[in-house]
Amino acid sequence: MKRLLIALALCCSLLAAWAAAAKQPAPEPTSVLARLQKTASGVKTIAGSFVQERHLAMLRKAQTARGRFYFCQPSRIRWEVTEPVRAGFVINGDNGRRWRPGEKPQSFEVSREPVLAVIASQLIAWARCDFATLQRDYGISVLSEEPVSLKLVPSRAAASKFLDHLNITFAPGGQQVRTVEVFEKGGDSTRITFLDTVINGPVEEGLFN
Amino acid sequence: MLPDDRSQVAEDFRLLQKAPFAKKVFIDLEARPGASRETLLATAEQLAGRLKSPYFSRTVCGPADMAGGNITCGLAQMLPSLVSGGDVATMERWLTPEGVRERLRKSYERLFTPEGWASKELIRTDPLGLNVLALGRLRCLNLVPKLRLYGDQFISADGRHTLIVADTPVAMTDSAATERMVQHFGRQVKAVVPESVRASMLSGHLYTLANAVAIKADVSLVLTFSTLGIAALFLIFLRSLPGLFAFLVPFSALAVATVAAAAFYGTLSAMTVGFGGVLLGISVDYAVLVYLGLRSRSGSPAEVLSDISPPVLFGGLTTLAAFTPLLLSVLPGHRQLAFFSMAGIVAALLISLFVLPQALSSAPVERGATASGTRHPRLPSRVVVAVWLVLIGVCAWQATRVEFDGRLRSLSLIPDRLARAEDDFAHTWGGARGKAVAFTRGASPEEALQANARLYDYLAARLKTDEIVSLAPILPPASRQEASRERWAAFWQSEAGKRAVAALLDEGRALGFSEGAFEPFLRLVRHPPAISTEMLSTVGLGELADSMVVRDGRATLAMTLLPDTPAVAALFHPEAGPPPGTRLVSQSRFQEEVSAAIQHDFVRFLVLAVAANLLLLAVLYRDWRKALCALVPVVTGLVVMLGVMGLAGLDFNLFNIAATVLIIGLAVDYGIFMVSKLSGGYDHATERAVLLCGLTTLAGFGSLALAKHPAMHSIGVSVILGICAAVPAALLVIPALYRGEPGE
Numbered sequence: 001m002k003r004l005l006i007a008l009a010l011c012c013s014l015l016a017a018w019a020a021a022a023k024q025p026a027p028e029p030t031s032v033l034a035r036l037q038k039t040a041s042g043v044k045t046i047a048g049s050f051v052q053e054r055h056l057a058m059l060r061k062a063q064t065a066r067g068r069f070y071f072c073q074p075s076r077i078r079w080e081v082t083e084p085v086r087a088g089f090v091i092n093g094d095n096g097r098r099w100r101p102g103e104k105p106q107s108f109e110v111s112r113e114p115v116l117a118v119i120a121s122q123l124i125a126w127a128r129c130d131f132a133t134l135q136r137d138y139g140i141s142v143l144s145e146e147p148v149s150l151k152l153v154p155s156r157a158a159a160s161k162f163l164d165h166l167n168i169t170f171a172p173g174g175q176q177v178r179t180v181e182v183f184e185k186g187g188d189s190t191r192i193t194f195l196d197t198v199i200n201g202p203v204e205e206g207l208f209n
Numbered sequence: 210m211l212p213d214d215r216s217q218v219a220e221d222f223r224l225l226q227k228a229p230f231a232k233k234v235f236i237d238l239e240a241r242p243g244a245s246r247e248t249l250l251a252t253a254e255q256l257a258g259r260l261k262s263p264y265f266s267r268t269v270c271g272p273a274d275m276a277g278g279n280i281t282c283g284l285a286q287m288l289p290s291l292v293s294g295g296d297v298a299t300m301e302r303w304l305t306p307e308g309v310r311e312r313l314r315k316s317y318e319r320l321f322t323p324e325g326w327a328s329k330e331l332i333r334t335d336p337l338g339l340n341v342l343a344l345g346r347l348r349c350l351n352l353v354p355k356l357r358l359y360g361d362q363f364i365s366a367d368g369r370h371t372l373i374v375a376d377t378p379v380a381m382t383d384s385a386a387t388e389r390m391v392q393h394f395g396r397q398v399k400a401v402v403p404e405s406v407r408a409s410m411l412s413g414h415l416y417t418l419a420n421a422v423a424i425k426a427d428v429s430l431v432l433t434f435s436t437l438g439i440a441a442l443f444l445i446f447l448r449s450l451p452g453l454f455a456f457l458v459p460f461s462a463l464a465v466a467t468v469a470a471a472a473f474y475g476t477l478s479a480m481t482v483g484f485g486g487v488l489l490g491i492s493v494d495y496a497v498l499v500y501l502g503l504r505s506r507s508g509s510p511a512e513v514l515s516d517i518s519p520p521v522l523f524g525g526l527t528t529l530a531a532f533t534p535l536l537l538s539v540l541p542g543h544r545q546l547a548f549f550s551m552a553g554i555v556a557a558l559l560i561s562l563f564v565l566p567q568a569l570s571s572a573p574v575e576r577g578a579t580a581s582g583t584r585h586p587r588l589p590s591r592v593v594v595a596v597w598l599v600l601i602g603v604c605a606w607q608a609t610r611v612e613f614d615g616r617l618r619s620l621s622l623i624p625d626r627l628a629r630a631e632d633d634f635a636h637t638w639g640g641a642r643g644k645a646v647a648f649t650r651g652a653s654p655e656e657a658l659q660a661n662a663r664l665y666d667y668l669a670a671r672l673k674t675d676e677i678v679s680l681a682p683i684l685p686p687a688s689r690q691e692a693s694r695e696r697w698a699a700f701w702q703s704e705a706g707k708r709a710v711a712a713l714l715d716e717g718r719a720l721g722f723s724e725g726a727f728e729p730f731l732r733l734v735r736h737p738p739a740i741s742t743e744m745l746s747t748v749g750l751g752e753l754a755d756s757m758v759v760r761d762g763r764a765t766l767a768m769t770l771l772p773d774t775p776a777v778a779a780l781f782h783p784e785a786g787p788p789p790g791t792r793l794v795s796q797s798r799f800q801e802e803v804s805a806a807i808q809h810d811f812v813r814f815l816v817l818a819v820a821a822n823l824l825l826l827a828v829l830y831r832d833w834r835k836a837l838c839a840l841v842p843v844v845t846g847l848v849v850m851l852g853v854m855g856l857a858g859l860d861f862n863l864f865n866i867a868a869t870v871l872i873i874g875l876a877v878d879y880g881i882f883m884v885s886k887l888s889g890g891y892d893h894a895t896e897r898a899v900l901l902c903g904l905t906t907l908a909g910f911g912s913l914a915l916a917k918h919p920a921m922h923s924i925g926v927s928v929i930l931g932i933c934a935a936v937p938a939a940l941l942v943i944p945a946l947y948r949g950e951p952g953e
Contacts, residue, residue, distance in 0.1 A: 054320065058333055058726035065321045079323055087322040094368055101318040110359075110368075117359045119323055121247070133247055156361075188329070 032142050032150075033131045046071040048197035052081070054190045075124050076208040091120040092208045138166075147172045161185065218802045221794045227766065228646045228794075229352065229756035232381065234265070234412040236373040236394075237634060244405035250362050252406045253371045259397040260375060264390040267376040269752070271362040283748025284343040285335035285730075287683060289697040289737030290690040296342045297696050301705050304337065309712035312337045317720045334729040336713060346682035348675050349665075350753060352770065354639030365637050372638065379414060384421030387414040411630050419624050420918065427916035428482050434915060435489050438908025446901050451504070454568040458496035458560050459489040466553030474545055481542070481549050487871070487924075488550055490909020491528065492557030494878055494902035495521050499561045501894035501901070503569050510570060517895075518562060520885035523829045524878035525558040530821035531874030534814040535867065543867060593945035597938065601845065604852020611851050614860030644678070645773040645795030647781070649788075654758060654765045658686040661758075661767035663788040668769070671780055678770035680757050683750070684740055694737050701734045710734065773797050803863070810866055818873045819843075829881070835888055839880035841942050846876040846935035853930050864923040871924075872931035875906055879939035887947045896940055903936030 047070045054063040067081040067088065080088025089098035096116060099105040110117045125133040134140070137156055143149040152166040167181040177197075182190045225231065236256070240249040257268040292300075303312070316332045319325045331340070355366045363372040379386045391410070398408045443456045463485050470477055502517045503510055532554075535547035635643065649664050651657030658681075665681035685693070700706045710731070717726060738744065745754045757768045771777045773795040779785060781793040822843070826836035850872060854861065879899045886895035910932065913925025 052321075056320070056329065058329065058723055059320075060721050060723050063320060063721070081321050085318045085321050087318065089323065098324075100315075100322060102315060116324065118361075121359070125247075133251075136251065190326075 032145075032148060033140065037131055042200075044073050044200050045203045046197065046199060047201055047203055049195045051193045051195070052190065053192075054188075056188045057186065070203050070207050072203050072208065075120070077120060077124065078207050089116060089119075090208055091116065096120070097209075143167065147178070218799070218806050221792075221799055221802060224646070224648055224766075224792065224794045225796075225799065226381075227648075227759055227761070227768070228644075229753075229768065229770065230374075231413065232377075234375040234377050234410060234414070235634065236260075236375060236408060236410050237637065238371050238373070238402070239407045239409075240369050241405050241407060244403075246359065246364075246368060248403065249369075249371055249406055250359065250364075252402055252408075253362060253373055255401040256397060256408065257373045257375075259401060260373075260394065262378075264379060264386075264393045265375045265377050269374045270371070271358060280347075280748050280750075281340050281344075282331050282334050283744070283750075284347075285331065285340040286733060286738060287740050287744065287748075288335075288339055288343045289733060290693050290740045291343050291346065291683065291685070292693045292697050294696065297700050299342065300339065300700055303339075304705065304709040304712075306708055306712040309337060309709050310716045313713060313716045313720065317722070330729075333726060334733065336717070336727050336730055337709075343683070349677055349679050349682045350750065351675065352678050352753065356638055367637075370637050377412075377414070381413045381417055384417050387418045388421075390414065391418060409630055409633075411627075411634055415627055419627060423916075423918045424921070427918050427921050430915055431487075431912040431921065432485060434912035435487070435909045438911065439489055439493060439905050442901060442904050442908060446897070446904075447500070449504070451569055452500065454565055455493070455496040455500035458557055458565060459493040461560055462492040462553040462557035463488055465556035466549050469552040470545060470549040473548060477549070478542055478545060481545050484546055484549065487909045487913060487928075488553045490906040491550070491871070491875060492553050493905045494875070494898075495525060495557050495561035496565055497901050497905065498524075498882060498895070498898040499565050500569065501898045503566060505894040510566060514562075514566060516889055517885075519829065520881045521562060522558065523825055524881045525554055527822045527825050527877040527881065528554055528874035530825055531818045531870050531877070533821060534817040535870055537817075538810060538814075540863070546867065588941065588945070590945040590948045593941050597845070597942045597945075600934075601848050604848045604855075607853070607855035608848060608851035610855035611859070611861050614862045643773060643796065644770040645777060645793055645798070647769040647771060648792045648794065649767045649769075650761070650790055650792075651765050651767070652763070655687055657758065657765035657767040658684065659688070660788065660790055661769065662686055662689060664769055664791050667788050668771070668780065672771070672777070676772055680754060680767065681769075684742070684745065684754060684758075687739065690739055694739075697737055706734075814866060814870055815873075818870055822873065822877050826877075826881070830884070830888070835884050838943050838946055839877060839884045841946065842876035842880045842935035842939040843873050845938035845942070846872045846931035849934035850927050850931040854927065859926075862923060864920045865927050868924045868927035868931070871910075871928050872935065875928075875932060876935035876939070879903065879935055880943060883939045883943045884947075887944060899936065899939050903932055903939075906932050 047068070049066065049068055052065045052067070054065075056063065065081045065085070066083040067079070069080070070076075070078040076090075076092050078088065078090045080086070085101040087098075087100050089096055091110060094110050095107065096110055096113070097105055097107050098116070108116070110120055122134075122137070124130075131140070134152075137154060137159065138152040139155050141151045141153075143151050148170040150168045152168070154160040154163045154165075162185055164183040164185050166183070167179075168177060169179045169181075171178045177194055179194070180192045184190075238249060238253050238256070240246065253270050257270050260268050302308075313336055316328075316336050316338065319328050320332065353372075356372070357364050357366055357368075359368070359371075363374075364370065365372075377390060379390050381387075391414075394410055402408045439459070440456065443452050447455070466488060467477070467482070467485065470481065498517055498521055499514075502513045505513070508516070529551050532547045532551050535543045536551075538544055538547070647664060647668075649657055649660035651660055661679065662681045662685050665677065665679045668677050668679075701710065713727060713730075742751060742754045742758065745751050757770075759766050759768075771793075778793060778795070778798060781787050781791065822840070823836065826839050827833070830836050830839070847869065850868075851861075853859075854865075879902065882895050882899050882902075907929060910925050910928040913921045914929055916922045916925065
């Protein structure tokens with residue numbers, strides 16, 4: 001369950017970063033985060049694609065997947081892998097639906113699915129750039145100002161057993177996140193590259209049913 | 210007020226204290242409308258962090274705090290020690306080469322999903338998804354049915370509550386420390402809990418505190434009211450300065466009783482101290498009779514003392530005899546109360562017979578001091594006796610409706626807010642606190658687990674498995690675990706197992722898994738570990754295991770939690786054939802046992818008290834008719850008390866036993882005083898003395914009836930009923946019976 005934080009950080013941090021695209025990098029973490037949060041306050045929807053590469057010791061080669069993600073205020077999330085398998089989940093408040101390869105879609109209550117519950121809470125926190133909440137789980141520092149790059153180190157003992165740190169890098173200009181890298185204890189890592197992101201564009205309601 | 214002997218009741222009460230969560234403190238935080246879940250959970254973390262020594266030794270907000278781990282990984286590691294023959298057959302069916310390929314592909318694809326982030330170690334340990342064979346066993350660990358998880362914190366099914374479970378070094382019986390603990394909790398709540406969140410605490414300690422607070426308040430009320438009542442009666446009836454000497458006798462007796470009881474027992478319960486007000490009312494009787502007799506001028510002081518000393522002495526002895534059986538009670542509270550009362554009565558007797566006459570002899574006789582007792586018109590004897598018989602008959606009939614009440618609730622005060630808090634907790638989290646507990650005992654942990662497993666087998670065949678909370682499905686005894694591991698090893702050494710491993714490695718290479726990817730799984734295949742409580746700790750089940758398998762002296766107890774219902778209780782009846790060495794304990798069964806103990810004690814005390822009084826009356830009068838006359842107030846008081854209780858639908862509880870003893874001891878005094886007066890042919894203001902004695906007793910017990918604590922209130926009401934009937938019986942019925950005696 002602790003590794004869920006790895007997943008959540010990946011999925012959610014991007015959303016927050018885009019939503020809070022900074023116009024001018026600030027010299028200090030507090031001002032950078034504040035600027036990001038201010039920008040995020042105007043975000044109502046996010047939609048985009050991603051490419052996920054996992055470098056795991058248990059695999060001989062990197063595992064690559066592609067997918068789509070959607071976010072809609074206040075707490076609706078859709079994250080789905082489209083290649084090479086179709087899998088994903090939708091969370092809409094306290095309820096959700098997930099699908100896995102070879103299985104029928106299943107509905108669930110978020111409170112009964114601790115893994116997805118944490119993913120959802122972190123997703124939403126990142127989408128809103130709720131750094132007050134995020135700073136409970138991570139120590140956040142600024143690696144560079146242009147492009148903006150943040151380093152997140154887990155502060156909770158349970159997560160820090162498995163997760164070493166996260167790096168979130170914005171595209172030049174800081175308007176969107178380019179990559180999220182998750183570094184696990186033991187050497188495994190995951191890199192997610194984001195493409196074609198649209199802020200405040202139309203998002204079908206049916207995507208969250 | 211619960212047994213401290215080796216009786217089954219005492220043993221069951223001791224076992225009840227060992228039940229899981231019996232000594233835990235539960236803190237429920239509720240998000241009010243408008244409060245977010247994040248605020249709720251953050252508040253819980255902050256509050257938990259501030260609850261510290263010396264009042265709280267450990268706080269837990271979720272399984273992560275309990276040295277948690279991955280439960281599904283843990284189940285995979287435990288599976289070899291759990292597999293049944295049926296599980297092995299299922300593995301043979303699942304793990305064909307095609308089945309292995311399909312299962313491994315699913316595991317590989319799972320790595321792509323967001324949940325796959327949490328599955329890496331599980332896939333290495335259990336690439337074929339065999340942990341589901343053990344998953345069903347977790348149903349038997351559902352101790353808090355409505356508990357869910359949100360992240361690493363407890364949350365209710367409706368998402369509006371979170372839970373902190375705390376350990377405390379404060380003993381449940383220590384009301385002073387409990388009060389400090391509650392104050393500490395209140396300060397921390399004020400410091401960190403916002404208006405949008407409501408925090409409440411629930412534990413057995415709060416009941417102790419509520420009772421202690423109520424008893425302290427009641428003791429003050431009782432002592433004040435009884436003192437003022439007796440003082441008022443003295444002013445009304447005596448109206449003389451020397452009367453002050455008589456007024457001081459019960460207070461002197463109370464002081465002696467308190468010192469003697471404190472010296473013998475060390476500490477006095479508040480109940481005993483509260484009974485001091487009653488002792489005032491009892492012990493004043495002797496002083497009143499002596500005082501009124503000496504002040505009546507119906508003879509010389511020596512003559513008066515000669516007449517009234519025997520009834521006073523025997524009155525005291527009969528009261529002492531009535532209290533003596535309480536010294537044999539299994540309840541320490543009863544024994545202390547009896548010692549306290551008897552010490553006070555002895556002191557009152559000695560002071561009344563030896564000190565008071567000396568004090569009065571030096572006091573001037575006031576003008577107008579009455580020489581006679583109360584005058585009242587004589588009622589026709591037959592009418593009086595007839596009315597009395599009818600009253601006895603009706604009350605005896607109603608008395609058959611009285612039921613014995615052994616409920617724990619009637620022994621202590623349960624404030625409405627606590628009762629509501631219990632109901633709210635059960636509604637939010639499920640009935641974790643109200644379950645019955647079945648104990649199995651073993652000389653060693655292994656023996657206890659063997660007995661526990663036999664009990665589980667017995668119960669699983671008769672109840673739904675989700676009604677049983679037991680460690681047996683995931684922590685079998687070592688012998689059963691070994692048998693399971695042999696089955697596991699036999700499968701993997703068979704042709705089917707070898708083909709499965711080969712298929713796993715081949716398909717793994719094809720999918721891109723590295724050479725050592727499944728090494729944790731292969732270690733399980735070759736060298737499966739035994740399940741221990743330490744292993745359970747690594748997967749977050751250690752806290753539960755520790756609470757359900759405990760040391761008890763040199764033995765080990767294993768516990769199974771069950772619904773507290775008659776159907777479950779019937780399974781443990783000897784005729785149902787439960788496994789030997791099991792014992793079911795629950796609140797409802799405890800109530801039945803206490804109820805049976807009450808009835809047994811009641812009969813024993815009543816028989817002993819009446820027998821002792823009969824013996825003393827026989828020694829005093831050597832005439833069975835006089836002895837029976839002296840018992841008229843006793844019979845009347847008891848029958849009317851029970852009759853009115855039956856009519857009013859009041860139940861008979863532990864404290865009514867004490868009241869019954871008191872009525873016997875007091876009412877027989879009135880009978881002795883009246884019979885001695887009528888048979889001795891003297892009139893030393895006896896009737897006035899009996900009336901005043903009755904009224905002072907009512908002043909003492911009347912104050913108890915005002916108490917909020919159910920125990921004190923119960924004694925007060927029942928003694929008032931008895932004495933209100935005993936006094937008129939002494940003043941009216943005894944003379945009527947005497948006037949009807951031939952030759953009198």
